[in-house]
Amino acid sequence: xxxxxxxxxxxxxxxxxxxxxxxxxxxxxxxxxxxxxxxxxxxxxxxxxxxxxxxxxxxxxxxxxxxxxxxxxxxxxxxxxxxxxxxxxxxxxxxxxxxxxxxxxxxxxxxxxxxxxxxxxxxxxxxxxxxxxxxxxxxxxxxxxxxxxxxxxxxxxxxxxxxxxxxxxxxxxxxxxxxxxxxxxxxxxxxxxxxxxxxxxxxxxxxxxxxxxxxxxxxxxxxxxxxxxxx
Amino acid sequence: xxxxxxxxxxxxxxxxxxxxxxxxxxxxxxxxxxxxxxxxxxxxxxxxxxxxxxxxxxxxxxxxxxxxxxxxxxxxxxxxxxxxxxxxxxxxxxxxxxxxxxxxxxxxxxxxxxxxxxxxxxxxxxxxxxxxxxxxxxxxxxxxxxxxxxxxxxxxxxxxxxxxxxxxxxxxxxxxxxxxxxxxxxxxxxxxxxxxxxxxxxxxxxxxxxxxxxxxxxxxxxxxxxxxxxxxxxxxxxxxxxxxxxxxxxxxxxxxx
Numbered sequence: 001x002x003x004x005x006x007x008x009x010x011x012x013x014x015x016x017x018x019x020x021x022x023x024x025x026x027x028x029x030x031x032x033x034x035x036x037x038x039x040x041x042x043x044x045x046x047x048x049x050x051x052x053x054x055x056x057x058x059x060x061x062x063x064x065x066x067x068x069x070x071x072x073x074x075x076x077x078x079x080x081x082x083x084x085x086x087x088x089x090x091x092x093x094x095x096x097x098x099x100x101x102x103x104x105x106x107x108x109x110x111x112x113x114x115x116x117x118x119x120x121x122x123x124x125x126x127x128x129x130x131x132x133x134x135x136x137x138x139x140x141x142x143x144x145x146x147x148x149x150x151x152x153x154x155x156x157x158x159x160x161x162x163x164x165x166x167x168x169x170x171x172x173x174x175x176x177x178x179x180x181x182x183x184x185x186x187x188x189x190x191x192x193x194x195x196x197x198x199x200x201x202x203x204x205x206x207x208x209x210x211x212x213x214x215x216x217x218x219x220x221x222x223x224x225x226x227x228x229x230x231x
Numbered sequence: 232x233x234x235x236x237x238x239x240x241x242x243x244x245x246x247x248x249x250x251x252x253x254x255x256x257x258x259x260x261x262x263x264x265x266x267x268x269x270x271x272x273x274x275x276x277x278x279x280x281x282x283x284x285x286x287x288x289x290x291x292x293x294x295x296x297x298x299x300x301x302x303x304x305x306x307x308x309x310x311x312x313x314x315x316x317x318x319x320x321x322x323x324x325x326x327x328x329x330x331x332x333x334x335x336x337x338x339x340x341x342x343x344x345x346x347x348x349x350x351x352x353x354x355x356x357x358x359x360x361x362x363x364x365x366x367x368x369x370x371x372x373x374x375x376x377x378x379x380x381x382x383x384x385x386x387x388x389x390x391x392x393x394x395x396x397x398x399x400x401x402x403x404x405x406x407x408x409x410x411x412x413x414x415x416x417x418x419x420x421x422x423x424x425x426x427x428x429x430x431x432x433x434x435x436x437x438x439x440x441x442x443x444x445x446x447x448x449x450x451x452x453x454x455x456x457x458x459x460x461x462x463x464x465x466x467x468x469x470x471x472x473x474x475x476x477x478x479x480x481x482x483x484x485x486x487x488x
Contacts, residue, residue, distance in 0.1 A: 003428040003478055004478040005431065008475055011434055011438055011471075012404075012444045013471045015444065016468070017472070086404075086446075088441065090402070090443070091336050094334055095329060096331070099401065099448070100308070101449045101453030102448035102449060103448070103449075106447060106448040107448060187447035190461070190465050190468070191445070191447070191468055192472070194465070195465040197460065200465075
């Protein structure tokens with residue numbers, strides 16, 4: 001008799017592997033994206049050259065974009081399935097309920113995830129698709145070019161984040177992303193079975209501090225722009 | 232001390248239940264929580280009322296039968312303690328205490344505070360055992376077990392199957408229970424022969440029973456009267472992955488099992 005499930009990813013543990021695997025891939029992207037963004041502090045030449053390098057390698061750009069789209073789709077699909085099953089598992093709620101030991105981040109993964117998803121859609125329309133209507137600056141980001149005829153990412157980001165509400169939404173979005181990661185970056189090791197008593201507390205701390213570092217790395221840019229440190 | 236109890240009363244599995252209020256007068260600090268309920272029940276019976284139905288057996292914290300949510304926390308929130316070992320000295324005069332049954336689709340309420348935890352039995356039937364060939368009793372030292380493995384197996388085996396992990400989990404997940412059983416047997420040489428099929432079958436029955444999934448919140452570990460570690464869930468996730476890799480693809484075996 002074969003004991004393996006007919007479909008690994010229909011089992012509870014299998015779906016958690018998917019969540020963890022896709023989550024891990026996106027964490028790597030988030031770190032890489034942050035490193036790229038921080039070139040804003042090196043001036044227009046660095047970030048524009050970097051942007052041009054990414055944009056001009058279509059053979060790399062599109063496979064990466066499509067892979068990210070596939071990864072995020074799997075992450076959302078498994079989150080939806082898991083949530084559906086979790087809701088069904090307790091049809092009648094407790095009259096009184098106290099969450100014991102569970103961190104705020106761990107209890108709000110669904111909501112933080114949904115809001116981050118909405119933020120990502122806006123973020124893509126803002127800086128990737130460059131829809132003029134959503135930047136609230138009245139500038140067409142397509143028209144910004146630097147002296148070397150590359151897309152002027154530096155000026156685009158400065159103009160974009162000079163809008164306080166846009167910056168605020170960005171900071172909130174990144175904040176929720178980091179709340180999500182403060183739990184997710186250590187829980188993914190648990191889901192994949194790579195955690196134990198020796199490394200567990202260390203992984204928990206690393207996830208929390210990692211989330212703080214990622215948050216500071218990302219929000220340093222809009223804050224510097226709002227404080228006119230980057231012009 | 233005098234207490235106000237709000238207790239979940241439900242006539243049977245099909246009825247709608249609701250919280251009803253009772254006064255518990257002259258409660259002694261040395262009573263256990265169950266003894267306090269016994270006293271309330273005696274008064275109810277004397278007045279011709281229906282006593283509050285709740286599960287209990289050993290009353291010394293080792294059988295896993297007693298099971299109730301007290302003020303929203305499984306087993307009442309005293310670390311490493313079942314309800315029967317929770318004493319009234321942890322409460323104060325004038326307190327209002329809300330008492331509810333475990334709530335999970337896999338644990339339907341039978342009456343009042345009594346739930347049907349048969350789903351745990353079916354998970355055990357699916358793999359929570361070792362198969363032993365008949366014959367003479369083996370020598371005690373024929374299978375050497377290292378101290379570390381023995382300790383780890385014992386830590387997992389401490390699970391009494393009360394279901395508090397399911398009750399406390401926001402997803403009503405049974406991962407802590409199943410992982411304790413899987414890890415206990417996988418840590419010992421007697422359990423290794425069946426380790427792959429055990430984890431696959433137990434997880435399958437767990438999923439079929441309608442338990443939720445693990446979000447790694449750690450609530451289960453916090454309320455567990457035997458303080459079973461979240462580590463075992465990681466170990467089960469690892470066991471499951473290894474079993475999938477070793478068991479991949481349909482194959483026929485001659486013996487039935």
